């Protein structure tokens with residue numbers, strides 16, 4: 001657990017970057033610091049590992065005041081990841097990842113095994129291990145940065161905008177890899193971003209700071225979206241917060257309809273209706289076809305692949321998005337293995353949302369089993 005108690009940082013020129021911050025980052029959880037530029041996020045983060053010394057107040061790690069701890073020893077227990085990864089340019093990827101274990105005196109074989117294992121965990125192909133950072137894409141460099149910070153298995157990780165220098169698609173992938181890793185590793189993480197969507201996606205707890213370094217609100221993301229404390233937080237979390245908050249409502253009670261399906265290579269002869277879902281042998285959805293536009297066998301080229309696919313174990317946001325983005329308006333719902341379990345329409349998701357908002361309705365009574373056949 002990391003605890004800020006009345007922490008203030010005033011720089012020598014008089015700037016108050018952080019003002020009387022009290023905050024707890026729980027063990028094994030991700031705490032996100034978010035807020036506009038200059039609100040003191042980086043300063044707060046760097047005070048944890050004493051790269052910056054607080055002017056007033058205390059920061060403790062598992063109950064121990066960091067100002068009384070041996071600085072070098074303390075930092076060994078804290079991984080640090082920054083924007084642009086900050087890799088050593090003249091060292092290979094493998095050497096970069098092994099930096100801290102080597103400093104800690106691990107033997108060569110152990111360091112090598114650990115580094116290779118981490119590279120694969122962050123989703124980097126083994127053949128990239130001998131490249132230099134300049135020979136990697138921005139997203140790959142960030143993965144190496146995360147692997148390097150994890151190498152000595154520190155219980156605490158500080159991450160300063162680690163994914164903001166890459167494009168949105170790569171950022172999304174990096175966030176997913178990061179969440180997967182965290183579900184396995186359970187580190188105590190403080191993560192800085194200026195991007196509220198990233199904060200909502202990653203944070204177990206989100207702390208919103210305002211310029212002047214004052215804490216505006218700290219809570220779990222669902223509560224933050226539903227109950228911003230004031231106009232500043234409401235503006236900062238954004239206008240579509242109602243829609244985004246759906247991601248915290250699980251979707252297990254969806255009234256799923258069975259869906260008529262075809263395989264690639266099967267004939268559309270005799271198939272009526274507007275859209276038919278095409279799946280592979282494992283019933284994983286591939287896309288939709290309009291039977292009247294396909295004469296004969298379904299080909300991959302005829303597929304409309306635009307719709308998103310939502311997991312039955314996922315959220316109402318995913319289910320609603322699947323329905324809205326589907327060319328048939330029937331949202332495709334899959335199990336955790338990616339196989340089709342049924343489809344759902346937007347109005348059905350909306351009914352669930354509305355009934356979920358009424359305290360007298362028990363969602364457990366809302367279940368409708370798959371089996372209702374829809375004409376394709």
Ligand SMILES: Nc1ncnc2c1ncn2[C@@H]1O[C@H](COP(=O)(O)OP(=O)(O)OP(=O)(O)O)[C@@H](O)[C@H]1O
Pocket residue numbers: 011012013015016017035036037038039040041042043044194
């Ligand atoms: N060394 C310094 N000397 C004086 N002022 C500083 C120094 N470092 C940061 N500041 C100021 O402290 C305030 C907080 O800066 P900080 O970098 O912590 O903010 P931030 O929220 O991380 O910003 P950004 O999102 O733009 O990176 C800003 O007003 C900044 O100009």
